[in-house]
Amino acid sequence: MFNVLEARDLAPGVRYVRIEAPKIARRRKAGQFVIIRATSDGERIPLTIADSSTEEGWIALIVQGVGKATKTLNRLEAGDAIPDVAGPLGMPSRIERFGTVVSIGGGVGTAIAYPSAVALKEAGNQVISIIGGRNSSYVLLEEEMRAVCDEVYPTTDDGSYGYHGFVTDKLTDLIEEGRHLDFVLAIGPIPMMKAVAEVTRPHGIDTVVSLNPIMVDGTGMCGGCRVAVGGETKFACVDGPEFDAHQVDFELLAMRNRAYAGFENTRRDEMDQECDRRQLLPVVPEVTA
């Protein structure tokens, strides 16, 4: 069992969960993830290790509640325990001294971009961060990014905070202002990562994205996370999850991720109904002797 040391809300439906896992904390590198089961009969889901402490023996996850498994995880509080946490899995991020890099996070993608931004800064890069959200509530980890990056640009789709527009609009502005960019790392929803690839492609800027296909075993055995990169089949869990953005077949990725949409919607509805029933349960007064 893995003890939950801390759990708190970061944004609506997005939770920071810190777990006691000394062996994983010792070995993990930026860009790696764990496969987790929130309950002993639950689904196995991949989550990026957002932060860790070797000295204190913990890892931190940032979880967006989108379906049954993530919403179950987001109900946990400090003092609870998680049955299975396997990792670290996947290839670490490509961390080099590139020069000027842009780290782009969309929504919960910022949680995945954050550890790589830290590592890129430590490697001696000038790090510009663009962190986007639907509105001000969904701009995550701004303070943490400001602590490690040279420039941070929050963006919102509705203009409620920071730059009014998509992360790609801000990236386009930087390029049009004549900023020399050596490397771009983009993590977020599939359409966002695809759009970033199209912005940087004509300028020949080395660009990497972190893919989010369905994963089951996380060890290259099940084939669930198959993606096409440069016309070749890759397994995101062992060959990735980060790949050259200009080589990824995003349409195939989106199509494969939609394959279980009906089943996922049913499980999510069941989960929401279960929550509603719990709220309707009568409150039984505590009986004391």
Ligand SMILES: Cc1cc2nc3c(=O)[nH]c(=O)nc-3n(C[C@H](O)[C@H](O)[C@H](O)COP(=O)(O)OP(=O)(O)OC[C@H]3O[C@@H](n4cnc5c(N)ncnc54)[C@H](O)[C@@H]3O)c2cc1C
């Ligand atoms: C390498 C990797 C790292 C990730 N890191 C994070 C993270 O740090 N924080 C975070 O909130 N989310 C992260 N995700 C996404 C997270 O795994 C999914 O949101 C989660 O699996 C959804 O499960 P669910 O049962 O709650 O929702 P479901 O209702 O089952 O699914 C909702 C959506 O999540 C995706 N999904 C479902 N199951 C899986 C699966 N087994 N593997 C991948 N995607 C799936 C699908 O696109 C689906 O449409 C990561 C995904 C990958 C591949």
Ligand code: FES
């Ligand atoms: S998750 Fe099974 S092969 Fe990658």
